[in-house]
Structure formats: structure tokens, C-alpha cells
Amino acid sequence: MAPPAIRVENLVKRFGDLTAVGGISFQVDEGESFGFLGPNGAGKSTTIRMVTGVLRPDAGAARIAGYDVRTDTDAAKSEIGIVPEQFNAYPDLTAWKNVMLAGELYGIPRQTRKSRGTELLRSFGLFERRHTLATNFSKGMKQRLMLTMALLHDPAVLFLDEPITGLDVESQHLIRERIAELNREGRTVFLTTHNIAEADRLCDRVAIINRGEIAAIDTPDALKQTIERTRAVEVSFNEEVTLDTLAAFSTVDAVEKRGDTIRLMTPDPDTVIKAVVNFAQEENLTLRSLQTLGPSLEDAFTALTEARQ
Amino acid sequence: MRVRRVLAIAKKDIRIYYTKGPVLISGLLLPVFFFLAFTMGREMAGTQLVAGLIGMTLWFTATSISPVIAPWETRDGTLERLVSAPITVVEILLGDIVASATISVSITGVATAILALVLDVSIANPVLLGVGLILAAIGFSALGVLLAAVPTDQTSNVMMLATLVKFSIIFVSGIFVPVADLPSWGRVVAYGSPLTYLVQTTKYGLGTGDSAIIWLVGLLFFFIITFSLAVWVHRKTLPKRL
Numbered sequence: 001m002a003p004p005a006i007r008v009e010n011l012v013k014r015f016g017d018l019t020a021v022g023g024i025s026f027q028v029d030e031g032e033s034f035g036f037l038g039p040n041g042a043g044k045s046t047t048i049r050m051v052t053g054v055l056r057p058d059a060g061a062a063r064i065a066g067y068d069v070r071t072d073t074d075a076a077k078s079e080i081g082i083v084p085e086q087f088n089a090y091p092d093l094t095a096w097k098n099v100m101l102a103g104e105l106y107g108i109p110r111q112t113r114k115s116r117g118t119e120l121l122r123s124f125g126l127f128e129r130r131h132t133l134a135t136n137f138s139k140g141m142k143q144r145l146m147l148t149m150a151l152l153h154d155p156a157v158l159f160l161d162e163p164i165t166g167l168d169v170e171s172q173h174l175i176r177e178r179i180a181e182l183n184r185e186g187r188t189v190f191l192t193t194h195n196i197a198e199a200d201r202l203c204d205r206v207a208i209i210n211r212g213e214i215a216a217i218d219t220p221d222a223l224k225q226t227i228e229r230t231r232a233v234e235v236s237f238n239e240e241v242t243l244d245t246l247a248a249f250s251t252v253d254a255v256e257k258r259g260d261t262i263r264l265m266t267p268d269p270d271t272v273i274k275a276v277v278n279f280a281q282e283e284n285l286t287l288r289s290l291q292t293l294g295p296s297l298e299d300a301f302t303a304l305t306e307a308r309q
Numbered sequence: 310m311r312v313r314r315v316l317a318i319a320k321k322d323i324r325i326y327y328t329k330g331p332v333l334i335s336g337l338l339l340p341v342f343f344f345l346a347f348t349m350g351r352e353m354a355g356t357q358l359v360a361g362l363i364g365m366t367l368w369f370t371a372t373s374i375s376p377v378i379a380p381w382e383t384r385d386g387t388l389e390r391l392v393s394a395p396i397t398v399v400e401i402l403l404g405d406i407v408a409s410a411t412i413s414v415s416i417t418g419v420a421t422a423i424l425a426l427v428l429d430v431s432i433a434n435p436v437l438l439g440v441g442l443i444l445a446a447i448g449f450s451a452l453g454v455l456l457a458a459v460p461t462d463q464t465s466n467v468m469m470l471a472t473l474v475k476f477s478i479i480f481v482s483g484i485f486v487p488v489a490d491l492p493s494w495g496r497v498v499a500y501g502s503p504l505t506y507l508v509q510t511t512k513y514g515l516g517t518g519d520s521a522i523i524w525l526v527g528l529l530f531f532f533i534i535t536f537s538l539a540v541w542v543h544r545k546t547l548p549k550r551l
């Protein structure tokens with residue numbers, strides 16, 4: 001059996017006192033599209049940079065197609081295409097020269113470089129602009145250029161660090177389509193995002209990462225349900241009410257008292273709000289405040305992390 | 310070591326960094342002004358003058374951009390791209406040296422031809438002169454690359470260090486005064502400087518002096534030692550740039 005496209009074991013990275021990645025493990029199969037979903041500072045980029053051989057981990061190991069990134073570096077790196085978070089093509093080279101350089105660094109023969117470069121630039125709508133300096137490109141064009149460069153050596157595994165974030169609508173659409181297409185062609189895709197909808201759209205499986213720890217790995221649908229469950233209605237009345245009464249409302253999963261306000265966890269805030277209003281009328285209570293919360297990724301991360309411990 | 314990847318790095322360097330103005334300015338104007346300021350009103354033999362100018366031109370051109378490539382790439386994030394590609398530190402640094410040496414030898418070669426014409430100095434042994442220039446160019450470029458190992462993304466930091474080193478070495482290298490005329494302690498210092506070796510081989514190439522081989526060997530050793538040191542230090546400091 002072929003080794004998994006990506007295999008990460010107990011990877012750790014510390015920056016001074018901060019543990020950016022705290023010993024994570026996961027595996028991505030060949031041809032799979034895998035997402036890393038997490039808030040800012042979760043350790044997504046740090047993980048990618050370790051797995052792709054840019055950063056040296058403090059502990060643990062990463063393998064690409066069976067090659068250890070630290071000991072079989074060249075073999076592992078040759079299998080990888082990377083689109084990092086920050087633009088890192090040469091700003092003072094034209095798009096074409098950047099693409100050719102990318103090919104040379106991976107030892108791609110001249111003819112292949114040229115034909116693949118042309119084909120890829122066309123597919124990303126950059127061919128007409130190939131003689132423009134990269135520095136003069138818009139954000140979306142820069143991102144498309146980096147994808148072109150990442151694909152020139154025909155890598156089996158593609159790493160994309162927040163590939164869609166901050167792009168114009170047209171580029172977003174194009175890049176999303178191409179990612180899906182590359183995955184359909186059999187390439188393994190690993191991408192990071194802090195957008196659940198994005199992960200849902202593009203990934204077969206998603207790992208939720210928070211503070212350097214993986215809280216859960218599941219299908220986007222299952223995770224979405226978990227996240228939906230973090231919806232809540234917050235209410236406060238002019239008098240004390242018994243929590244049990246509120247907990248009995250239909251669709252309420254749990255009730256928490258937080259100072260003067262009461263939080264009712266529910267996947268369906270609409271029903272609960274109506275019930276609360278009815279209840280207030282019947283009991284002749286005054287509603288001081290009433291609001292809906294979530295669904296919140298942050299809460300989902302916390303819930304998942306707590307559930308795991 | 311894969312020659313193609315080294316050349317890919319060198320080509321990229323030449324395209325990006327050497328098409329910018331500073332090389333020409335610090336490589337050509339500086340040595341000329343510097344030299345004139347010190348030689349004005351002094352009697353100097355033709356070959357000493359020409360050898361000194363050639364030495365300084367190569368010295369300045371080979372050490373002008375080589376120290377700032379790494380900080381530059383750190384700042385632009387392109388270093389991360391190189392590090393994630395299947396290419397080794399040795400290949401990257403060699404590429405930088407090849408680029409720097411190519412440019413500096415070309416500029417110095419043209420300068421030498423012009424000087425020889427204008428000052429009516431004949432070049433007795435052009436092959437040896439050329440070999441000396443090339444060996445010196447890779448050695449001096451390796452020195453520049455070594456200085457670039459300071460883990461910073463500010464070119465000005467490295468420039469300052471480089472300027473300090475560049476100018477100190479000029480003064481101890483038998484450029485303004487033939488080494489033979491220096492006091493004994495001065496000679497000891499001068500013989501430690503690779504620029505002295507270049508001036509000596511150049512003088513021989515121009516038809517004076519009695520031997521060049523020892524100076525050529527000196528230049529070769531300087532390259533080997535400096536390059537090994539550069540690789541060692543870069544391997545240590547590279548993670549701090551990422």
C-alpha cells in the first residue's frame with residue numbers, strides 16, 4: 001500500500017515561552033483534501049512550515065509520501081507545492097521569470113518548464129501579463145502567480161496557507177475552482193482557513209486546531225453541527241426565574257447562569273426566543289435584554305477542546 | 310551539489326540585484342575617488358598604480374551586493390521560497406558567489422583594459438592576470454556572503470559591517486604602498502589580506518614581481534576557508550531569518 005501523502009507525528013514548535021504547536025499528529029491520504037481550521041495564532045502556518053521543511057520542529061516528525069522531511073529532505077520537498085500565507089515570489093522579476101526560476105529550482109528541464117509554465121499561466125489568466133513585474137500585480141494576481149509557481153514541478157501534495165483570504169471575488173472564484181479541480185485530478189490538498197464555509201466547500205476532512213492543539217478531526221458536516229450547537233440565546237429578566245423552567249423549553253440543550261443573564265444553548269434560537277417571549281408574557285415578567293449568540297468558531301473550539309480533555 | 314541549481318540562483322541574483330545601481334557606483338566610482346585622494350601628488354610606479362586600481366575595483370564590486378542578498382531575501386520573504394525548494398545552503402551560497410564573481414570580474418576586466426590603454430601599460434601575462442582576478446573574485450564574494458550571515462532583514466546593518474571590513478582591509482593591503490616598503494609589522498598584516506594576494510598576482514601579470522603562484526594559492530585558500538566558514542555560519546543563522 002502506498003504511504004499516506006502526509007503523515008505528522010507529535011510535531012512540536014516553541015517560540016521562546018510560547019508553544020505555537022503542541023505535539024500534533026494527523027494523517028492525510030493520497031488524493032484527499034484536508035483542511036486545517038483554526039482562529040488567528042492557532043498554529044496553522046507554523047505547522048505548514050514545519051511539514052514543508054522550512055522550520056525545524058522541536059520534536060516530532062513529518063513525512064511526505066513516505067519521505068521524512070528532515071532526513072530525506074530533497075525527495076520530500078520535490079513532492080510538495082506550496083502557496084504560503086505571505087507573497088514570496090521575487091517582486092523584481094516578471095511573472096514569466098518567476099515561473100521559470102521556480103522550475104529551475106526543482107530541476108525541471110527547460111522545455112517542460114516553458115510548456116507547463118505557459119499552460120499554467122494561461123489557466124490562471126496571467127499569460128497576457130507574463131512580462132509584468134510581480135510587484136505590480138494585484139493581490140489576486142499575486143496569489144495566482146504563486147499557485148502557478150507551486151504547480152510547475154507537478155507536485156503530488158499541495159499546501160495552501162489561507163489561499164482565499166483577502167482576495168477579490170473573481171480571484172476567489174477562480175482559485176476555489178482550481179483547487180477543487182486539482183484535487184479531482186488526484187492531487188492531495190492541504191489547506192488552512194479560519195472560515196468554516198471555506199473548509200466545508202473544499203475539504204473532505206477538517207482538523208480543528210486551537211492554541212497549537214488539534215481539538216477534532218472530522219468531516220465538515222459533522223464539525224458544522226458541533227459549531228451550530230454553540231448557538232445560544234441570552235436573556236435577563238427583572239426577577240429571578242428558575243433555570244429548570246427555561247431548560248424545559250423545546251430545543252434548549254443546556255442552561256447557564258452568568259451573573260444577571262441566563263444563556264440558553266440551542267441549535268434553533270428562533271424557537272427559543274419565541275418561547276422566552278411567551279413565557280415572559282404569561283408570567284408577567286419584564287425582559288431586560290434578549291439576544292442571540294453564535295454560531296461561534298471560538299466557542300466551538302473551546303467546547304471541542306474541553307470535550308476532549 | 311547540482312550545477313544547474315547553482316546557476317539558477319546566480320542568474321536570479323544577477324537579474325535582480327546586480328541590475329540595480331549600487332554595484333556600479335560603489336564598484337567603480339568609489340575606488341577611483343578613493344585612490345585618487347590617496348595617490349595625488351605621490352610618485353608611484355605605473356604598475357603599482359594600475360595593480361592598486363584593479364585590486365580596489367574587484368574588491369569593491371565583489372563585496373558590494375554579496376553581503377546584502379540574504380538580508381534582502383529575508384525582507385522580501387523570498388528566502389522562505391528558496392528554503393522550501395529542494396536546494397541546499399551550499400548551492401544557494403555558491404549561486405550568490407558565482408553571480409557576484411561574474412559581475413565583478415566583468416567590470417574589473419573592462420576597467421583593466423581601459424586603464425592599460427589610457428596609462429599605456431602592457432599586460433605581460435593576461436592569462437595569469439585573469440586567473441588571479443577570478444580566484445580573487447570568488448574569494449572576495451565568499452567574504453561578502455559570509456558577512457551576509459548576520460541574521461537581519463535590514464540591509465543597512467550588514468552594509469555597515471561590510472564597509473568597516475572593506476575599508477580596514479584596503480589600508481593593510483599594500484595598495485598605496487608596495488608591501489616591500491612597509492615596516493615589518495605592516496608586512497605581516499598585509500600578508501594576511503587576500504587583497505594583497507590579488508595586487509601581487511596582478512603586478513606579476515603586468516610584468517613585474519618575481520612569482521605569482523604563491524599568491525594564487527593564497528587566494529584559493531582564502532576562498533576555501535571563507536566559503537566553509539560562510540556555509541557553517543549560514544546554517545546556524547538561517548533558522549533565525551525564517
Ligand SMILES: Nc1ncnc2c1ncn2[C@@H]1O[C@H](COP(=O)(O)OP(=O)(O)OP(=O)(O)O)[C@@H](O)[C@H]1O
Pocket residue numbers: 015018020038039040041042043044045046047085194551
Ligand atoms: N517566527 C515566530 N517567532 C515567534 N512567534 C511566532 C513565530 N511564528 C509564529 N509565532 C507565534 O506562534 C503562534 C502560531 O502562529 P501561526 O502563524 O502558526 O498561527 P496561524 O494559525 O497561522 O494564524 P493566522 O490565522 O493568523 O495565520 C502565534 O502566537 C504566533 O504569534
Ligand SMILES: [Mg+2]
Pocket residue numbers: 044045046085161
Ligand atoms: Mg497563518
